[in-house]
Amino acid sequence: MSSIYRTLSGGTLRDIALACLAVWFIGLSYGAIAVASGFPLWVPAAQSVLVLAGASEFLFIGIVAAGGNPLAAAAAGLLVNARHLPYGLALPENLTGPGWRRRLLGSHVMNDESVVFALAQEDLPRKRAAYWTCGLGVLLCWPAGAVLGALIGSVIGNTSAFGLDAMFPAVILALIVPALRDRRLRRAAAIGAAIALAATPFLPAGLPELLALIALLTTIKNRKTT
C-alpha cells in the first residue's frame, strides 16, 4: 500500500480524498432518507457495504418504501448497476493486480468514481493506484456516511439546500473532461448524453445510460472514413 502513495501525485490523492468526501456527504443523506422512510438501521448499513452503489440503493429504498416488492426493487437496482459490466471491459487488463483476493475485492470496489479516476491516469501503475485508493476510500466513506446519516437522520434535514446533489455529476464531469478534449469522443459523449436524456421519461432507471452506448456507432463509422 505504501507504494500506492509514492505512485500517485499529491494532487491526485487530494482529488480522490475530495471525491470520497463527496461520497460521504451523499451517504449521510442516503442513511437519513432510509431511516426517514421507515427502514431499520441495518438496511442502509448492510446495503452500503454489500451493494456499494449509491444510485441503486436510493432506488431500492424508494421502491420498497412506496410499497413495492423488494425483489422487484432489486431488479430495478440491478438494471441501474448493469453499467459495471462495460466498466470492467473498459478497464485495463490486470488492473487490480494478481491473486484471487485482489480480484474479488478489486471487483467489489468498482464504482463510477474509482473507474473514472483510473481512466484519467496515464499508465498502468498509476491507474492501479488511483483505482484502489478511490475504491477503498469509497468502501470506507459510503458506509460511514450512510450509518452516521441513519443515526442522526432528522438532524440533517434538507441536504439539497447545500447543493450536494450537484456534486456527484460535477465529480464525474470534471474527470471525463480530459477525454472530452478528443473531438470524436466528445461527439459520441454528447450524442450518448442526449439519448439518455431523451429516454429518461420513458424507461426505467439505468436503461437510458445503457441505451447511450448506441452513440458508439458514430465513432466506428468515423474511423472507417479517416
Add this chain to the structure above:
Amino acid sequence: MIAAGLITLSAGTFAFRFAGPVLRQRITFPPWAERLLEAAAVVLLAALVATTGLTKGHGFAGFARPAGVLAGGVLAWRKAPFLVVVLAAAATTAVLRLLGVP
C-alpha cells in the same frame, strides 16, 4: 423479504462487477476494440452526468442543479482544480436554491 431483495441486489451487482475483468482476461481484443471499450466508458459516464445532473426520477430536476453542474463543467474545461470545480458546482446550486430557484 427485504433481506432477500438486498441479497439479490448485492449478489447481482457483484456479478456485473466481476464479469467485466474476467471477460477482459479471457478475450484478446484488437486495438480498435480496446479503444471502443474505453470510449464506451466515457459515453456511459457522460450519460450518467446528464441523467444525474438534469433529471430526477423521470422528470426534470429543476434549474439549480443543472446550473451548478454546468458551472463545474465550464471550470473543468478551463482546467480549474478539481476542488474548485466540485465546490463551485455545489455552491452555485446552493445559492440558486437560496434565491428560490427550484
